[in-house]
Amino acid sequence: MRVLIASHAEKTHFLGMVPLAWALRAAGHEVVVASQPALMPTVAATGLPGVAVGHDHAMALVSRRADPEGEAVLRSLALKHRPWDLSGEELEEGHRDLVLGMLRIVNSPLVDGLVGFCRRWRPDLVVWEPLTFAAPVAAESLGVPHVRFLWGLDLIGRARHHHLARRPPDAPRPDPLTDWMGHMARRSGTVFTERMTRGHLTLDPFPDPLALDPVPGVDRLPVRYIPYNGRAVSPGWLAGARSGRARVCLTLGATAVDRLHTGTGLDVNGLVRALAATGAEVVLALTPDQLDALRDPPEGVVAAGPTPLHTLLPTCDAVVHHGGVGTLCTAMVHGVPQLVLPQVIAPMYIYDEPVLAERLDRQGAGLTVRSAVLEGGELTGMLARLLEGREHREAARDLAAQALAMPGPGRTAHTLHHLTHTGV
Structure with missing residues (x-):
């Protein structure tokens, strides 16, 4: 099968997926990493084939600005700390900050190029890190399965669950994340569904004592954490x-x-x-x-x-x-x-x-x-x-x-191969 590993240009978010990518290659599958140009040197250093799509995001530049957009970047980090402690109004504001202060900045320069590459290359499966929402949009536009790979606790998924549970059903307009992702989906020839926020499966590298319990709708698949930080020489x-x-x-x-x-x-x-x-x-x-x-x-x-x-x-x-x-x-x-x-x-x-x-x-x-x-x-x-x-x-x-004792990347690669055949 053909597997696309998708990440915006953030080194630490991408590196955790490399052992799985190599397990997929070792199992005989074709793997390509798609990201913005700034990540390509890191991708090349892993030995995996990469393709640059879109253009680089400006997260670092925006975070320095003393304006509402710059302030939203920092608030979007802090407001997800304990989503279960937030009120409905705070969760609404948190989703707005998440879209304004992070998701739009990293995904807007990426989505058109990623969708275009997927239509040309035709992957059978897309694996994405949890902030690269352009990836599930691309996968859904092709009708192929897609899987989130967590690099941290699933606080975004938990915040999403609490936000929807507390939001009034008669709210006058869609919530900020639905509104923004709906726009991306329509541009890509598809429609927004909640599956775009959580994937068909969520790969979780934390053992049960550390992992958060999955929220309804999230199908958690444990995968063993393999330390990888790029090429290294032991002193x-x-x-x-x-x-x-x-x-x-x-x-x-x-x-x-x-x-x-x-x-x-x-x-x-x-x-x-x-x-x-x-x-x-x-x-x-x-x-x-x-x-x-x-x-x-x-x-x-x-x-x-x-x-x-x-x-x-x-x-x-x-x-x-x-x-x-x-x-x-x-x-x-x-x-x-x-x-x-x-x-x-x-x-x-x-x-x-x-x-x-x-x-x-x-x-x-x-x-x-x-x-x-x-x-x-x-x-x-x-x-x-x-x-x-x-x-x-x-x-x-x-x-x-x-x-x-958690399933290693090789076993996970087998599970993902099965996913593409069952269409779960």
Whole structure:
């Protein structure tokens, strides 16, 4: 079969789909990645064939603007944090911000080119990341199945469910998402249905203890998380002898905070000192800019710089990080206890980071700092608990076992092949 992997130009949203794309190719299927031109170097580096469609979006530029559109970008991130806590009016506003501040910006430059390519190439299946709503429009215009691949918790799907459930049936006009997607669908020769917001199936990389329960109408298919961040060379020092002390990795992410300019008031020096106070070897897997902020690091601190986490974390006794899905899930599959600082790192960049951190904490596989203010003594104490207690290590290993027991990409590829024949 022919499978189209569709993503707008967002590297972190695309990379999670690469192991499945390669499993499909290994099973003999033809796979093409379609995205905006800016993503093509990343696509090429995966070894997958890519095709550039449409033109690049301007999300980063819009987010910097001090106007209603720029403000909507940031609100669209925050309002999806806990959709079950929002009122009907807040959900209506959230959907409006989602369309204005994100979906329209990334999809409008993409939809015509993607639909046109699909009509020429005729895929049998479309796999799309959850913000690329141009993809289900293209798939529905051809009458072929399409599948969402989650890169985070399905808060958009949950917000959609709560919004429709609370919206008055006699509302004078369609809700903002229906209105906007209906316009895209009509331009592409089809009509909007709710299936365009959730796909025939939703591939979910989170094991049950972390995943949200699916909402009505969402057919969830678990798929094992496979760490992948592009081409990587393991640094030679990782093969050397350990110091004998516990090893802690510190990584703070880079992409979204930098591009969306949400800012962070984090004191990197204070954070590193608090971690080193435990007596552990602290490995700083930080960006060059983050390392530049470091002054007089304490003894036992290793300034490693950007390091492939799937090679580093198996050697660590704990990891301290910002709450990004890639870092959290890589630590999860390797059974590493986690100390998560979602709101300390970027108070305005809140999507699923706090929710995921709390669910991890609830399982005992990690701890989370819940405030936006970092207290060095509190941080040192929390890390010491992770390093010294057995319960967190055991819980992290149990969570890893559950994650590794999920169907792998090869099995999922077989399921998707069956989907194209059954038309479910």
